[in-house]
Amino acid sequence: MLNQVEVKHLSKAYSYRKLFTDINVIVPDRSVFVVLGHNGAGKTTFLRILCGLIPATSGEVLFTLDGKSLSPREKRAQIGLVSPDLELYGELTAVENLEFFSGVRGLPFTLDRAREILEMVGLKGRGNDYVGTYSSGMKQRMKYAYALLHDPYILVLDEPTTNLDEKGVALVDSVIRRQREKGIVIMATNEPREVSYADKTLSLA
Amino acid sequence: MLTRLFPWLNQGMAVLRKDLRIEFRTRYAYSALVMFAVTTLVTVSFSVGGFAPDTDIAAALLWIILFFSAMAGLSRTFVHEEETGTVIALKLAAEPEPVYLGKYFFNVALLFSLSILVVPMFLVMLNLDIAMPVAFVAIVFLGSLGLAGASTILAAIVAKAGAKGSLLTVLAFPILLPLLIGAISGTRSTMSGVSMELVTPDLGLLFFYNGIAVVASLLLFEYVWND
Structure with missing residues (x-):
């Protein structure tokens, strides 16, 4: 069955400037796609359009899963996003955040599942702390817990190793490797280490 | 839409639990509501000087306090x-x-807890008697429900705008006007104790306003939320 992300004639312009024009890409199953470009080139905007968070000026992004084209709602259910713009609830603990996001996704929640995910992202034993009290590196790890909670088919990573220490960077490496075995990774980065994972790249000028 | 209502309700309850948890920890919205309501109530109480105002005026004052507190x-x-x-x-x-x-x-x-606090204070501070208490509670209940129903989708629109505070009041007033007219009329009737036949149309208006507000909001919210 066909699984892929297809970007067709995608353009984005704000009233004052064009970001990118007529982008055409097919990202196949079990691959890593990396978007490159200097600051302000439109990498984050490209990822936001891909996630359905903002509209494109023209063109479309099609997700095909098991040969079926997904609706915008179905698309969102298949995406896990880690981005500097994304924030979790600082007034809730890590476990409460995971409980909430399981609830709104209609997934069953168990403490064991929460502990398993928190252990995977290196936050073992910190599940009952408020996310607002976390360091920036811990918050970045928590974003991975949020993104991986529903076992998404497409993992979208914007500057994936921001604020992370060496262990955190190793965690991102393992997340990317695991995701590539079962789905698609789409990344915006300029870090040579992360670019080395790319099966396909797109450079935004 | 109806077949999806049950999962939506379950997921909506998760949003409610999360918001209540955060509200209990921060008092972010409730303190604004209560501070505004109590300040206005005390001002109104002083301005009438301890005399029980006419039911026409008292009913309007009560809904002015509830409306602006909600905003x-x-x-x-x-x-x-x-x-x-x-x-x-x-x-x-x-x-x-x-x-x-x-x-x-x-x-x-939020609005129910505000009404439970403010309405008895209003009645005591303005020396008011209610001739038809059950119908009065029904009017306040349906009126608060309607205020919440229409304000919720307007709040989602306003959250993306610059002048958040003032914009909600301006946007909400024309939409909430039918509700306020029904609520003020019903409150006046239940305070003065006219026959139930005169209160029933107001109750009907509030009931249908609530239904329309929630159904229309459910149909339109996707466009507001994703825009």
Whole structure:
């Protein structure tokens, strides 16, 4: 069955400037796609359009899963996003955040599942702390817990190793490797280490 | 839409639980509501000088207090998501309808708790008697429900705008006007103790206003939320 992300004639312009024009890409199953470009080139905007968070000026992004084209709602259910713009609830603990996001996704929640995910992202034993009290590196790890909670088919990573220490960077490496075995990774980065994972790249000028 | 209502309600309850948890820890919206309501109530009480005002005026004063208090606090739930940047995580994880339902339930809870606090204080401070207490409670219940229903979707629109505070009042007034007319008329009738036949049309108006507000909001919320 066909699984892929297809970007067709995608353009984005704000009233004052064009970001990118007529982008055409097919990202196949079990691959890593990396978007490159200097600051302000439109990498984050490209990822936001891909996630359905903002509209494109023209063109479309099609997700095909098991040969079926997904609706915008179905698309969102298949995406896990880690981005500097994304924030979790600082007034809730890590476990409460995971409980909430399981609830709104209609997934069953168990403490064991929460502990398993928190252990995977290196936050073992910190599940009952408020996310607002976390360091920036811990918050970045928590974003991975949020993104991986529903076992998404497409993992979208914007500057994936921001604020992370060496262990955190190793965690991102393992997340990317695991995701590539079962789905698609789409990344915006300029870090040579992360670019080395790319099966396909797109450079935004 | 109906077949999806049950999962939406379940997911909406998750939004409600989350918002209540955060509200208990921060008092972000409730303190704004209560401070505004109590300040206005005390001002009104002093201005009438301890004399029981005419029921026409008393009914209008009560709904002015509830309306402006609601405007002061009900937009906070969406504004907070925008200001803290959690809106992206919520948009990706939840469908729009459960978000509306959860925020609506939260605003209903806020307004009910406000009404439970403010309405008895209003009656005591203005020396008012209620001739038809059960019908009066029904009017306040349906009126608060309607305020929450229409304000919730307007709050989602306002959260994306610059002048958040003042914009909600301006946008809400024409939409809430039919509700306020029905609520003021019903409150006046139940205070003065006219026959139940005169209160029934007001109760009917409030009941149908609530139904229309919630159904229209559920149908339109996706466009507001994703825009």
